[in-house]
Structure formats: structure tokens, C-alpha cells
Amino acid sequence: MAETAADREPAAAGARIAGRDWRLVVINWFRELTLVPVIIVLMIAGAIVNSVFFTTSNLINVAQGGADLGMVVVAESLILLTGKFDISLQGTFGLAPLLGAWLIAPRLSSGLGTEWSPWVGLLIVLGVGLLVGAFNGFLVIKANFNAFIFTLAMSILLTGLQLGWLGGQTVYNLPSAFIYLGSESWFGVPVSVWVTVATFVVAALFLRYHRIGRAMYAIGGNLEAARAAGIKVDRIRIGVFMVASLLAAVGGLMQAGRVTAVTAGQGSNLIFGVFAAAVIGGISLEGGRGRMMGALTGVILLSLVTNILTLSNISSTWIDAVDGAIILIALGLARLIGTERT
Amino acid sequence: MQGNSPGGPADGRLPGARSGEVGAETVGEAEAVFKTFGETKALIDVSLRVLSGECHGLVGRNGAGKSTLVTLLTGLARPDRGTIRLAQLPAPSLSDRGAWLARVACVYQRSMVVPPLTVAENVFLNRPTNGEGSPIVNWRRMRERAHDVMLEWGFDIDVDQEAGRLTVEQRQIVEIARALSIGARFLILDEPTSSLEKAAVERLFERVKRLRDGGVGVLYISHHLEEIYEICDRVSVLRDGELVLSGNVGDISQQNLVAAMVGSAPPRHAGEIEAVSKQGALGEYRLKVTNLSVSSRSGSVAELSLEVRAGECLGLVGLEGSGSSTVADAIVGLVKPFAGTVEVNGKSVPRGKVDAVLRRGVGYVPQDRHARGFAPQLGVGENLTLAILERISNPVIGIVSFKERDRIAQEQAQKLQIVARSLQQPVASLSGGNQQKVVVGRALAPNPSVLVVVNPTVGVDVASKEALLDAVGRARDEGMAVLLVSDDFEDLRICTRLLVMVRGRIAREFDRPPWDRQRLIAAVEGLEPAAAAMMGSDG
Numbered sequence: 001m002a003e004t005a006a007d008r009e010p011a012a013a014g015a016r017i018a019g020r021d022w023r024l025v026v027i028n029w030f031r032e033l034t035l036v037p038v039i040i041v042l043m044i045a046g047a048i049v050n051s052v053f054f055t056t057s058n059l060i061n062v063a064q065g066g067a068d069l070g071m072v073v074v075a076e077s078l079i080l081l082t083g084k085f086d087i088s089l090q091g092t093f094g095l096a097p098l099l100g101a102w103l104i105a106p107r108l109s110s111g112l113g114t115e116w117s118p119w120v121g122l123l124i125v126l127g128v129g130l131l132v133g134a135f136n137g138f139l140v141i142k143a144n145f146n147a148f149i150f151t152l153a154m155s156i157l158l159t160g161l162q163l164g165w166l167g168g169q170t171v172y173n174l175p176s177a178f179i180y181l182g183s184e185s186w187f188g189v190p191v192s193v194w195v196t197v198a199t200f201v202v203a204a205l206f207l208r209y210h211r212i213g214r215a216m217y218a219i220g221g222n223l224e225a226a227r228a229a230g231i232k233v234d235r236i237r238i239g240v241f242m243v244a245s246l247l248a249a250v251g252g253l254m255q256a257g258r259v260t261a262v263t264a265g266q267g268s269n270l271i272f273g274v275f276a277a278a279v280i281g282g283i284s285l286e287g288g289r290g291r292m293m294g295a296l297t298g299v300i301l302l303s304l305v306t307n308i309l310t311l312s313n314i315s316s317t318w319i320d321a322v323d324g325a326i327i328l329i330a331l332g333l334a335r336l337i338g339t340e341r342t
Numbered sequence: 343m344q345g346n347s348p349g350g351p352a353d354g355r356l357p358g359a360r361s362g363e364v365g366a367e368t369v370g371e372a373e374a375v376f377k378t379f380g381e382t383k384a385l386i387d388v389s390l391r392v393l394s395g396e397c398h399g400l401v402g403r404n405g406a407g408k409s410t411l412v413t414l415l416t417g418l419a420r421p422d423r424g425t426i427r428l429a430q431l432p433a434p435s436l437s438d439r440g441a442w443l444a445r446v447a448c449v450y451q452r453s454m455v456v457p458p459l460t461v462a463e464n465v466f467l468n469r470p471t472n473g474e475g476s477p478i479v480n481w482r483r484m485r486e487r488a489h490d491v492m493l494e495w496g497f498d499i500d501v502d503q504e505a506g507r508l509t510v511e512q513r514q515i516v517e518i519a520r521a522l523s524i525g526a527r528f529l530i531l532d533e534p535t536s537s538l539e540k541a542a543v544e545r546l547f548e549r550v551k552r553l554r555d556g557g558v559g560v561l562y563i564s565h566h567l568e569e570i571y572e573i574c575d576r577v578s579v580l581r582d583g584e585l586v587l588s589g590n591v592g593d594i595s596q597q598n599l600v601a602a603m604v605g606s607a608p609p610r611h612a613g614e615i616e617a618v619s620k621q622g623a624l625g626e627y628r629l630k631v632t633n634l635s636v637s638s639r640s641g642s643v644a645e646l647s648l649e650v651r652a653g654e655c656l657g658l659v660g661l662e663g664s665g666s667s668t669v670a671d672a673i674v675g676l677v678k679p680f681a682g683t684v685e686v687n688g689k690s691v692p693r694g695k696v697d698a699v700l701r702r703g704v705g706y707v708p709q710d711r712h713a714r715g716f717a718p719q720l721g722v723g724e725n726l727t728l729a730i731l732e733r734i735s736n737p738v739i740g741i742v743s744f745k746e747r748d749r750i751a752q753e754q755a756q757k758l759q760i761v762a763r764s765l766q767q768p769v770a771s772l773s774g775g776n777q778q779k780v781v782v783g784r785a786l787a788p789n790p791s792v793l794v795v796v797n798p799t800v801g802v803d804v805a806s807k808e809a810l811l812d813a814v815g816r817a818r819d820e821g822m823a824v825l826l827v828s829d830d831f832e833d834l835r836i837c838t839r840l841l842v843m844v845r846g847r848i849a850r851e852f853d854r855p856p857w858d859r860q861r862l863i864a865a866v867e868g869l870e871p872a873a874a875a876m877m878g879s880d881g
Contacts, residue, residue, distance in 0.1 A: 017722070017755050021764030211735040211742050218728055221717030228676065228714040229728040229784060230700030288719050 028291075031282060035297040038333060042304045050311040058307070060190065064182075064258060066303035067192040068093075070296070071251030072274045073281075074196075074203050075244035077295045080278060081207070082237050083220040083287030084140060087151040087271050089248040091158025092132045094267030096249035097256040098162050100125035101171040101178065109173035110166055118177035125249050132158065133245025137238035155271070163264045172261035181250070182257020192254040199247065204292035212236060220287030276327045277302045301330060366393040368430055369528035369559035370415055370446055375424035377410055384410040386583045387424065392528060392559040397550055399570040399591065400563045402580035402603055403775075403803035408563055411580070412530055415561070417442035428528060447521030448530040453513045457506030462488035464505045465520045491523045496552055511542040515549070522558070529553065530561045533801055535569060539662035539829065540866065547573050565803060567596055579603055604805060625652025627688070628823035629673070629704075629792045634682035636672045641665035643672065644846040645682070648825075650792065655814070655824040657837035659866055662829070665846040667709050670796045670827045674706045675699040686792055700729060705790035707782050709797050709827075715781035716769045723751035723765030726783045733788070754783035757816075759809045775806025782810055786817060793817060796827045811836050829866070831859065842866055 046053035072089050079086050100121035105111025136154060140147045176183070184191045207213035218226040219233050227233045256262045281298025283290030305326050309319050370392045377385040385407045392398045402408050413419045414426055417436055426433040434441035455464045465488040472480035488501040497515045499508070505516060514534060521529060531550070535543045550560055550573055562574055570577050571591055579587040579602040587594070587602040629650040636643040643665040650656045660666035671677045673684050678694030685691070686702045700706065708714035716725045727734055727747045734750065735742040751765050758779040762772060769780050782798060795814060799807040815836040818824045826837055834840060840852040842865040850865040852858075 017752065017760065017762050018764040021766045024764065024766050209742055210740045211731040212740060214724065214742055215728075215731055217720055218717040218724070221719045222714075224708075224714040225716050226728070227696055228674070228706055228708045230697045231728070231731070232697045288717060 032291050032293040033297070035281065035294070035301055038330070039297065039301055039304065042301065042308065046304065046308045046311065049308055053308065053311055056188075058311075060188075060193075062303050062307045063193045064190045065306065066299050067190065067196040068182075068251045068255040068258070069270070069273060069277065069303065070196040070299045071199060071254065072248050072270060073277045073295050073299050074199050074292065075247035075251070076271075076274045077278045077281075077283045077290065077292065078203065078216070078240050078247075079244050080283050080285060081220045081287060081290060082216050082240050083223060084147045084237065084241075085151070085275075085285070086136060086147070086241060086244060088132065088136060088154035088158055089244060089274065090267040090269070090271040091155045091162070092129055092245045092248040092267075093252040093255070093270055094262075094265075095158045095162045095252075096125045096128040096132070097252040097266070098165065098171065098262045098264075099128055100253075101174055101256065101262045102166065104175060104178060105171050105173055110169045110171045111173075118175040121175075121178050122253075125253055126246060129246040129249030130242050133242035134238065136245065137241030140241070141234050141237045159268060162266070166264060168264045170261050170263045174256070174260060174262075178253075179257035179260050182254045183260060190258075192257065195250075195254070200292050200296050207292060212239075216240065217288055220284075220289070222288075273302055273327075276330075280327070280330045302327070305330075366395050368392070368427070369394050370429075370561065371427040372411065372415060372421075373425045373427065375411070375414055375421040375426065377414065377419070377421050379410075383583050385414070385421070388580070388583070388585045389424075390578055390585065390588070392561050394527060394557045394559045395554055396575045397554050397560040397562050397573055399574035399577035400561055400580065401565070401567065401570060401577065401599065403805055406580040406603075406803075407583040408580055409532075410583075412448055412532060412561075412563070415528075415530065416446055416448045443521075444525045446528040446530065447517070447524070447526045448532060449514055449517045449521075449534060450532050453510065453517070455505045455508070455513045455516050457504070459505055460501065461499055461503050461505055461508070461516055462501040464516050465491060465501070465523055467520065469524070487523070488519070491519050495519065495522060495549070495556070497549070509542075511538055511546070514538075514546070518549070518553075522553075527557060528559050528561070530563070532563045533565065534562075535564065535566060540863075541661065543569075565801065565807075567599060570599070571596065581605060600804065603803075624654050625821060625823075628652050628686065629825060630683075630685040630688075631669070631673065632683045632685070634669065634672060634679050634684065636665070636668050636677055636679040636682075638665070638668045638671070638677055641668045642846045643668050643679075646843075646846070646848060647682075648841060648848070650823040650825050652791070652821045652823050653818060654839065655818045655826055655837045657834045657840040658825060658827045658843060659829060659834065659840055659862070660827075660843035661866060664843045666827045666829075666843045667796050669843075670706075670709075670794050670825065673699070673794055673825070674704055676708075700788075700790075703788075703791040705729070705785035705788060705793040705822075707785045707793075707795040707798050709800075711774075711778055711781045716777060716784070718770035719768055721764075721766035722755065722760065722762045722769060722772070722780055723747055725769050725780050726751040726754045726787055729784055730788045750787055751783075754787055757786070758783050758813050773803075775802040775809075778802050779806065779810060779813075782813060786813065791823060793822050793824045794827075795824065797830065797833075798826070798828070799830060799833055807832070831857075831862070834862075 052058050072093060075089055076086065102112050103114055103124060104116045104118050104121035106115055107113035136151055139145050140150055180191065181195060182190070182192050186194055207216065215226065215231045215236055218229070218231060219236060223233060252267060255266060277298035278295050279285060280301060281290070281296065282294035306323065309322055314322060368391050372388060372390045374387045374389050375385055376387055388407070388411060390411070400408055400411070414421050417433065420436055428445040456467065462485045466484050470476050471484040471487065472478045485501055492499055492501060497519060499512055499515055505513065508516065518529065534546060538546060550562070553560060562570070564570060574591050576589065577591050577594060577599065578585055579599065581603060587599070627649050631646065631648050634643055634646045641663040646669060648656065658666045658669060668677065672679045675691070675694050675696040675698065683690045686699070686704055689702070691699045691702050717728070724747070727750055730750070731742065734746040748765055755762070760776050760779045760783065762776065769777055772780070778798065785793060785795070793814070798810050798814065802810065811833065814824060814826070818836065826833060828834065834857060838855065840857060840862070841848050842850040842862070844866070852862065
């Protein structure tokens, strides 16, 4: 309860309050962009490590890898902002495209043999996303299960289904409509990159300017206050779970398109990178704080790290360890410059 | 203005406990301390001395420097200039927490007990019980010693209980017991009565007197001036970081005390129940509660009916646990009643659905502003408009109009005299009084036809209290139907009618001001109406 300078007030009460505090606006933007210098340093490091780094094809490669991750980071950030989290997004990321692919691929390439239209397959992917999200949301919000343990169990279940369903086989030979997102390019840039960037922009604008976006910040900041203000807190939170799972399914579709197949292991261990990117980017695990712009810089940073590690000829068995160490260093940096908020 | 409640002994002051007595030694002292935060001077050469065996009141508006002084006295910060002395010894270094804890303890407004541990564990938190330096916990000895401490100071608490099950009052006792058992003889009580019901306050006073008689020096911080007069020997007043008044309580009139706190122009109604004199014509029934029955841990309600008309402010008065705040929660839908109906503007509202109730034109100021009042990280403007997001956004696509938001927020901020650097300043960084103004502003922003307000002035300074009550009073004059649930008699000055609740039922009605304080207290305490009438015979 210590009084700080901020608590002390000028004596004149009832005076008009300044509408915009430009100092605060600048500080907030500065916060969101604090990772930019780190990203620049990484790029210089990348150029030193391997001359391939600064080629167009490699950078597009980085962007495309970041696109899949980015979709799930947007998804997780939305849930984190409302004060919950969802570990099973990685399960949805794998299972949803797998089910879609299974129903449309021929029997020879591990499909069911029904060979449905790819459009139906796409609907199934999205449908699975919505369904898993609704299930998670309902049980975490309405039935009050602990988000951590419940979505962890869901994640194990979904990943297990993905593996067990096809006995560990890979579904390939997919129609072009199904893999369009991950395999086609517009103006030389993969469609998945366009879509992910657009998703970030829409999410950022929605959070800033839409009434539900603002309500999400209020819910994450103080759930009971939001409820007492008449905000439909449960409906919004379940909706956020559904949208997030939907985005994760689309992210999975992107990866499936990129490798033109759905493997039994798609999505495994993805969620740790997702949390890391969001937290490094300033999304608070406590809810209510953080912006999409910061989360995007987190995604870029993590994708660059992965790429540079691959290019640096570190033995593949060591990549995970180095990856982890670099995430820890990035977290430390984020703490120093004040973007990470516990 | 002594609180002369029928049950409480107001004259229990013992001789020998007076300040300045020979033999009384200083337990805590600040000498010409000076402290700045950035540009702001939080404390300017403040000197204050607390003697053993005295209760020393410390009052001042929010932001006057009380909390800063407490942080200096408890070793959480170091003064820029000046000295802190405890038990006549120079203050230990800030890192030596153990030495501080052995000499001074502060019981804060918000409880510092660890809920899942037992009372005994809380008392001996982080201290060896198996001999000095041993890391092994000796459970038997811990329980015995905790029990001894309780016995020695006359506290009646089972030391094996889980601390999470204790009432607010009992948690306070645990904290005091912890401090005493470490050996501290200088206790700081920071707003100790803010969440206690009346009977618990009386018991707290008894304990403070017992501590005082046992040679403990108490620094008593409170917004309730009548408490200062009831329990304190001396009082010091801080204003804008300076000590402006200090002396024996008996020598300072309440008027002078308030004047010292506020500076020029004391507020109009300080410390008195002064009811509305003029009363406009009452309009139609806006809120109708019929046979409401709720079961709740914070006080159940049995078959309660009440009505509030436009332009009326109905005060619902009751002790903590009487069910008065449960009625408010049930009306707005935070708890689901098992029987009864709530009608707003002639239409019954769905049970247990807050958003639906609020949409029917109900404004709500919740009891605990930290728990339900505001989103701390969001700005003043956003918090003020939280209940009207739909109105300030495009009905089809939902885009929020920032211009409209700022306009409405500005309007509320001016009505309530909110002081903030900008509309974007996070509410977490405002003082308690301004935070509460934001909560009330949020409820008033939709211009509701019914306003439900629970304890709107808990823990706020005198000037903010006036601003808050004035704002609610104005809303009533403009034709709002107000239900004010409060156990603070000063809040009742804006009421036009009172209902007293005892154990979930309405015990008594007072149909027109002015309120007879004695009768009111008697009714609230659950004394028989006949007895109550006798006590307030000349009212």
C-alpha cells in the first residue's frame, strides 16, 4: 500500500482530465517494439553465421515457418488475454487437418477411401477446430475445470487420437484446394504468410476497437468487475476458446499444405514455442495485458532463432537444447526491457 | 461525537495509560523524516513519537503521506533525511527484516495470513519452533506456544483451525498475535475497522485497550474520526506530507480535526448523520422485490420484500452477515435466489443473470472495489464506460467510438471530481478515493433507472466521501431510484427511508429523516423494538 508519486494527486479536483496522455501512448508503443533491436541483432548474427541467411528464399522460408506458429500464437494470446490458457491448441493443430485429410485422400495414401471433395475436408477441419474449442471452453468456463490440467489432458487425448487413428501413418497425396494455404504464393510470398499477417492485423484492430475486444481486456484484468459491469463474461470466454481452436486448425492446415501431407506427429511440442513467443512478446500470463504487435515480434524472433540454428550446422540432436537456452535468454532480455509481464 | 452505542463501553479508558506518563518509553519514533518520490514530496520533516501504553491516532486524507510514513516505520523504505528509532534504538538496516519484525508490526487492511495453514503455523510463520536455528518443525511446541500467546493476550481463537476459515476479525488477531509473539511492542493498525461489523469493532477496541495496558504502543490509522475519539489518547494529522496537528485527543474538537485534515473549508457534513431536508415528490415504483429468499455464506435472506420509487433513496442497514449485501447481490443477479421475484420498472428480471439485469436499467456499485469494482490495468476512461460498451460502439459491427467514450468518461469524471493525470491512467495507480469514484461513475454512466449501491465509502478519505455521496444524492434528486446498502451511518444522510435488517429479515423501518442514532443502533444490533423505543425515547 505504499504511496508512490503516481498516487499523489494535485489539489484541484473536478478539473478537466486530459483525454490523451501522449507520454503513455509513446511508452506503450515503445514497449511493443522493444524486441525490434533484438531482432536486428539476430539478423546480423544470421548473416554472419551463414551467407544463405539473407537470400530471398531463406527469408520466405522463415516467414512460412513463422506463419503456422503465428496462427497459434494469435489463438493462444486471445485466450491468455482473457485470463485462461489452452494447451490443447497443439492437439487441434494436428488432429483437425488429419481428419480432413483422411476423409479426402485416396486409400493408397492412407486415406479412408471416401475421397470426399476437398471443400468438405476444409469444412471438417474448421468444424473440428470449433468443436474442440467449444468443448474446452464449456468445460473450463462453465464446469469450472482447471484450465491447465484440463487442456493438458485434452492435448494428450487429441495427440493420441492423431497417432492411434492411422497407426502412425502419414496422409499424403492431397488435392490442391486442401493444401492451397501452405503451398501457393501471391506476389512471391506464400499465402499462409499473407493470411497470418492479416490475422494479426485483424486481431489487433479487433482487440483495440471492438467492444468485445475491450471487454476481453476487462475480463482478463478483473473477471468479477467485468461481470458486475454487465459484460457477458462466460459467453465471451467460451467464444474466445472456439475462435482460438479454429485459428489453430487453420494453422495446422498451413503446415499440412507446406509439407503437402499430414504426419502423425504434426503439432507435437508446438505449444511451448507458442507460449514462449506470446510471453516474450509481452502477453501477460495473468491476463489483461499485452498486444498483438508484441506477440508478432515474439513470433518473428522465435522463427529467426530456429532458422539460424538450422543454418549454423549445429548437430540436430542439440537443437532443442540450444532452442530452450535461447528462449530463456530472450525471456531474460524481455524482463530487462520490461515487455515480459508475469 | 463519541459513538455512544448502547452495548459498547465508551468510558473504559484506564488511568495510567495516558501519554506523557512517567515511565512510558518510546516504542517507535520518526524524527524529522523527509521522503520524496520523484518530484513529489511525500513527507516533509515529519516527527512523530509513539509511547508504550498509548494509542496514537494518525489521520489524513488519502495521499496525505500516512502510508509512506508506515513504510518508513516498518522498514520497507528508508527516509531521504531524518531518523527512525524503534524501542529507542536506531533503526536496523532495511535488509535485516528479522530485526524490524521483532520491534514493529503493521496489520494492513488486506490480510497477510496464509489461508491453507493453521493459525499456529501462521503465528510462527518462518520461525523455528524446535530450538534456535533448527530447521525441523516441532508441531507440539508450536501449538503450545501459539496457544500461550492467545491466552496471554486474551484472544479467543483455536490455534488448530485453518486460517482460511477465519473471519476478517480473527485474521487480524492472528496477525497481531504473530507480531506480539516475535516480541514487537509497537503495533501499527492500518484501517483495522474498515471491513469489520459493529460488534467486531467493539471487540477490537477492547483488544486495543488490553494491548495498551500491557505496555504496547499502538499507531492507529483510521478514516473514522469517532473511532479516534473513542480509542486514542493522542492524535496526529498529516496533510500533503506535513504534520499539521498533534496533541491529546481530549484537547482537539472534531471540527478542528477535520479542518486540519482538509485544510481550508471543512466539508459540510463531516462526521454527522445529516439527512436530506428537502425531498422531491416520489415517482412510480422502479424496483420491487417480493419474498426474496437467498441462502448465502455472507448472510442469508428470508422472504424479504421491499420497494423503491423514483426519486427515493432507500437505505438498507445491517451488520455484516445480516444479509443486507446479499439482497443487493441477488437483485443484480450475482447470486441466485431460491425463491422470490425482482421487478425492475414493472417487469420481473431473470434470476442470476447480471448482464440481463443491468440491461434492464440497473446500475450497480459492488461492495469490494478491488474484487469487483474495476479492471486495474485499464484506464480511467475505459473503466468508467465498461457497463456501456454497447452504447458507445457501433450496433452492427461493434467498433467502439473513442470520442464518445472520452466524452462520457469526461462527464462522469467531472461530476464525481475524479483526479487523474489522463483518462488513460490505469485505475490501479489511483488513490482509493478516486478508484471508488471510478466504480460509482461506471454505475452511473448508463443513467440507470435503479441504482444499487453497497458500502460506497469504505476506506476513502473524507473529501472523497462527500463527493461520492453528493453524486448519489444528485442522482436521487434527478429521479433515480436508489437502494443504498451500508453499515456506515454517515452514508445514510442521503437516504429518504431506512430498512434495518437483522438475520436475513427486515427488523424495522424508519420512514423519514432525521434518523435517531440510538434507535438505529439498537435496531441494527437486533435489540427488541420495544427496548429500542425505550432507549431512544426522546428522539
